[in-house]
Amino acid sequence: MTPLIIALDNMNCSQALSVADTLDPLECRVKVGKELFTREGPEIVRQLQSRGFDVFLDLKFHDIPHTVAQAVLAAADLGVWMVNVHAQGGLAMMKHAADRLREGHYDTRLIAVTVLTSLSQEELNASGIPGSLEAHVRHLAGLTRDAGLDGVVCSAREAAMVRETAGKEFLKVTPGIRPAFAVSDDQHRIMTPVDALAAGSTHLVIGRPVTRSDNPMDAVRRISEEIAAG
Numbered sequence: 001m002t003p004l005i006i007a008l009d010n011m012n013c014s015q016a017l018s019v020a021d022t023l024d025p026l027e028c029r030v031k032v033g034k035e036l037f038t039r040e041g042p043e044i045v046r047q048l049q050s051r052g053f054d055v056f057l058d059l060k061f062h063d064i065p066h067t068v069a070q071a072v073l074a075a076a077d078l079g080v081w082m083v084n085v086h087a088q089g090g091l092a093m094m095k096h097a098a099d100r101l102r103e104g105h106y107d108t109r110l111i112a113v114t115v116l117t118s119l120s121q122e123e124l125n126a127s128g129i130p131g132s133l134e135a136h137v138r139h140l141a142g143l144t145r146d147a148g149l150d151g152v153v154c155s156a157r158e159a160a161m162v163r164e165t166a167g168k169e170f171l172k173v174t175p176g177i178r179p180a181f182a183v184s185d186d187q188h189r190i191m192t193p194v195d196a197l198a199a200g201s202t203h204l205v206i207g208r209p210v211t212r213s214d215n216p217m218d219a220v221r222r223i224s225e226e227i228a229a230g
């Protein structure tokens with residue numbers, strides 16, 4: 001199955017569906033984030049699923065354990081392929097959500113965001129977290145593994161380190177991916193698709209390089225070709 005997850009950001013329902021209609025669900029999965037979900041609600045997820053797409057519901061839950069677990073179960077009831085929380089919410093929060101999913105026999109993958117790819121070392125320290133960004137990602141990845149989640153969201157630059165900490169099977173979903181033909185936008189810790197996969201990423205999240213393209217499916221094909229050419 002393809003490692004590509006296309007982020008359907010900066011659009012409403014009809015725009016998202018018209019992009020999705022140009023894409024092939026065998027060549028990519030799609031990600032519904034805060035803006036699209038807040039505008040359109042669960043119906044956009046159902047519409048995408050009815051077109052054959054696996055949906056990653058990227059709402060990055062971060063709250064008390066009971067609230068997060070209930071939100072994760074609500075996402076699983078929607079039949080999403082993947083949902084995420086913030087690892088910063090703590091071991092108990094993550095474990096409660098993972099346990100509830102397992103008890104309910106859901107096959108929705110639960111992953112946790114470590115340190116956002118838009119954050120730099122300076123910004124992390126300025127937010128009150130001392131030490132190196134890499135050490136913090138490693139720590140949060142270990143916490144996520146201990147809580148029984150399926151993997152993390154991290155920068156591809158940290159994928160090899162996460163593999164070392166949590167193993168090969170642990171998912172490394174990496175945004176901040178910029179194919180050779182794209183610009184970096186507001187992402188700080190970026191990598192090309194080829195380098196990201198070589199570093200151990202299991203899934204690549206790509207938004208603007210595809211969705212801002214005049215021909216999104218062509219952009220997906222170019223990325224797949226870049227990957228195949230290695």
Ligand SMILES: O=C(O)c1cc(=O)[nH]c(=O)n1[C@@H]1O[C@H](COP(=O)(O)O)[C@@H](O)[C@H]1O
Binds near residue numbers: 007060118177208
């Ligand atoms: O959880 C995410 O998907 C995520 C985590 C992170 O650390 N950085 C990050 O960029 N993302 C998401 O990945 C997507 C990246 O989009 P582009 O920068 O347009 O490729 C956006 O939808 C972000 O919300």
